[in-house]
Structure formats: structure tokens, C-alpha cells
Amino acid sequence: MPLSLVPFPPGLIPGLVEGKREILLLKKNFNVFTNPNTEPLLDALDPDEIVVFGVATDVCDDAAIRGFLLRGRRVLFVEDAARGLDEARTSACIAAWRDQGVQFATTEEVVASLG
DSSP: OEEOSSOOOTTOHHHHHTTOSOOEEOOSSSOGGGSTTHHHHHHHHOOSOEEEEEEOIIIIIHHHHHHHHHTTOOEEEEEEEEEOSSHHHHHHHHHHHHHTTOEEEOHHHHHHHHO
């Protein structure tokens, strides 16, 4: 289910994503919160915890994690399932996230927690 950059009318997002397992948020910027449907989707799903992984740690992951933290969300970062572009910037992001309460795990730990 792709959610374009065109904002959906208020209240429509919950019905659009109900029962969907995969939701794609389109973006033209590294920050997923530039898509006007991101915040309504986050409100509709209301997850207890958000698991973040992928690339790039110091760009897209950082913007997403900062956005989730600003919205009071619990975040788990899967360190061995992500890579940064710049080592120093990646280290700075990880240190800042730790200070802000982001939890860290390995892929093995995340998979084991599902079982």
C-alpha cells in the first residue's frame, strides 16, 4: 500500500491501512516526515515500539529516529542491520540516540523476540 505525497483527508488513513502488512511512504527527501501522511499513519498504527534498520544510519535513519522521539515514540535500532555513510557522523548519531533513550539490538535478538 503506497502512501503518496498528496495528503489524504483527515480520518481516511486508518481505513486505508487496516489489515495491511506493508505500507510504503513515498518521499523526495531523506526525512520520512516530509510526507504529509506519515504522522496520520503513525497515529493510526500507534505502535508500542518502532524498529529501525537500513541505510543510511546517519541520514534517513537519523531523521526518522529523531522524528519518532519528538513524537514520544519508543525506538529500537538494529545496529547490525544498518550502515552509515560517514563513520564520525554515524557514531555521533548513535551516541545521541543512546542519550535520548533509544534501545539497541542485533538482528538475532530481534528475530528471537518474535518467536
